[in-house]
Amino acid sequence: MSTAIPEQKGVEAVVAQEPVTATAKRALSSPWASLAAIIIAVLWTIPTFGLLVTSFRPESAITTSGWWTALWNGGWTLDNYDQVLNGSDTNLGTYFVNSMVITIPSVLIPISIAVMAAYAFAWMKFPGRDFLFVAIFALQIVPIQVTMIPLLKLYVNQGFAGSDAPGGGFYTIWLSHSIFALPLAIYLLHNFMSQIPGELIESARVDGAAHVQIFTRIMLPLMAPAIAAFGIFQFLWVWNDLLVALVFGGGSLEISPLTVRLAELSGTRGNDWFLLSAGAFVSLVIPLIVFLSLQRYFVRGLLAGSVKG
């Protein structure tokens, strides 16, 4: 009894001092909930972690023991990365360059065109404006598979495709990515743009500014976060794309991005894990850096409905 009394007092004191939010917090973070969260997090991380560990192990060790044994046995090497980047039969360095060359214009061009169109739809008056905007918006429902075969034939007939084409065939990929990005980009940027107060535009017009000046001096700076949001989205989409590159790259490895080369390696050298693991991480590095450093903008883009498939 003598020990129970002070204990009771202690509990009462704690309850009295504890704010309501803390009670809520405690109820939510019960040990079972934490355990479930940890299990999901571990299950989600292990596959990537396993391949990452494998990419730093020697070829002989990969095939004779599980990657988890390396955690206590050690034996790390950078040979796989050296081979993947500089080896004569893989030479992912070339494809890394291709991915860069494909991605940069495929992000810049559609965004520029879309910002201009979105501005016109939001702040300029011209006949058929509302109809055209709804039409562009509706075209988002066209899956890219539906457009591919006729578009490819069009490119071939116009001499855009193939290795003799101008730009070595890159133009077809740039153009296709730009086209496929436009409906969503215009819709999204228009949404952001029409939220800017109309008085701002009006007063600039009264002061004698033309649309072009309003667009370049006022609109572009204000739109920077929205443009960043869509830009990251488009960047990840293009960098990680396989279908467009396969179909419009004309099957030539000369201009193929990393994804195409990796998919091919996975088919032809499916059990050479020293190549595949290092190759996968070479292709992951850039999107991961972009993603982690600009995650805030990416999430904003997602929440604004920029979802594409």
Next chain:
Amino acid sequence: MSTGEKFIQMVIAIAVFFAVVAVILLLTQRLRSRRGELVQSAAFVLPALALIGVGLLYPAVTTIYQSFLDRSGDAAVGFDNYKTIFTDSDQLIVLRNTAAWVILVPILSTVIGLVYAVLVDRSRFEKVAKALIFLPMAISLVGASIIWRFVYDYHDKSQTQIGIANAVIKGLGFDTYKFILNDPWNTIFLIIVMIWVQAGFAMVILSASIKAIPDDIVEAARLDGVGGFRMFRYITVPSIRPSLIVVLTTISITTLKAFDIVRTMTGGNFDTSVLAYQFYREYFVSANQGLATAIATLIFVLVMPIVIYNVRQMRKLEAR
């Protein structure tokens, strides 16, 4: 082409593009009259309209037309291509697999994303915990397929296992399993890869939505003695219902169109093909244009109602 030449091509393309844009802006800058404004609007809108018209509208109409032609596009065959999709035994397996993908991926990704979002909400490690689940979103589906092929790696039970899934199975004393070869369950194991990628998306959207639930509702429920699972069931889920629908429909659309996982993991063999991959295979491997365009049109028809529903929901969300 050498690396240098490629970058030069890229710089030329970007420079030409921005030069054209700059010229358009400069030329139309000085126009002030009523007609001038029309010209300006045209300069701003026409590039986008031209690209969309040539690159989306014209090909979509052509594809639908070609789906009623034969394999080389010479003779009209009516609905024969569609009949093949729904009667041929290989194509029926494709339809079965597509149905499994479109039902399982959205539901399981959303459930896992939702549960996880609730579990880590307001915890001390929320940011890190969310990043871990969200990370697969940045990985290409090709990369994800390679990561999971390694997880599923198979060796006979007598040998050392290097794939973690079979290592666990062997550790528990069972016979090792050919995850990628054994029909029909191999489709389920490919679906798991897509769930792994999409759960992060569901989690981010739903987590934002959960944080937007007004505190006083939660507080009132708590004073009434609601807690734990009943809080989740009667307060959290109804409050985020619109976001749940957006997440479910968005993932369904993405899943219907995804072909990378099937192509990288099995090449469509072992009865794992789906519509999006079959389209590619019929045209580029079997050179059957009629069937390929019919499959593309079918994807279009399947996606259309989901997109329209999705857009309506998003409008409602924005209106709130």
